[in-house]
Amino acid sequence: MSPHTSAPAHSSASAHTSASPHASGPSRPSASELLDFVRRTAADSALIDSLPLDPQGRTWVRLDGPGGSEAWLIGWPPGTGTGWHDHAESQGAFATARGALRENALAARLPASGWKTLELAEDLDRQRELTVGQGRAFGRHHVHEVYNASETEHAVSVHAYHPPLPLLRRFSRTGAVLRLEQIERPEDWQ
Secondary structure, eight states: OOOEEESSOOTTTTOOOOSOTTOOSTTOOOHHHHHHHHHHHHTOHHHHHHSOOOSSSEEEEEEEOGGGOEEEEEEEOTTOBOOEEEOTTOEEEEEEEESEEEEEEESSOOOSSSOSEEEOOTTOEEEEEEETTOEEEEOTTOOEEEEOOOSSOOEEEEEEEESOOSOEEEEEEETTEEEEEEEEOGGGGO
């Protein structure tokens, strides 16, 4: 696999998958199994060291995830992030392998469709910092942004999603107003 580089974008910006976004069955990994996978993978120092780091943009390599999940090893230069987004019908997990990542998230499940702008209630914001070895799992329609707040050091992380990402919704946020800006599909990431 060859690594990819880009300006700050979602970790799967170059992903393409032909798997059904609603695939299920006996091998469907749970959120806790995805979290276990990303933590184990983040502890693989040889794999982490193999990712070339670019000072200008994120780098990533696709990995084989458990049960047909989509997985990524991602390098984050200082100050880069994803912006607000969700993973539609996919559940997921990520863990930090090097450095630290911050996650801002909303503690509410948003409607899957039928809206362009939402006014968020108070006290929905959650922030956490994930240092080496720490990770988190999340369910469908989890809205968050992830970024490397360091001004000097790269971060590296491992992410997994199941089913493989059928789409990604990008949002902008001004105060309590969340606005749907763009819907991306795997064919857009080629």
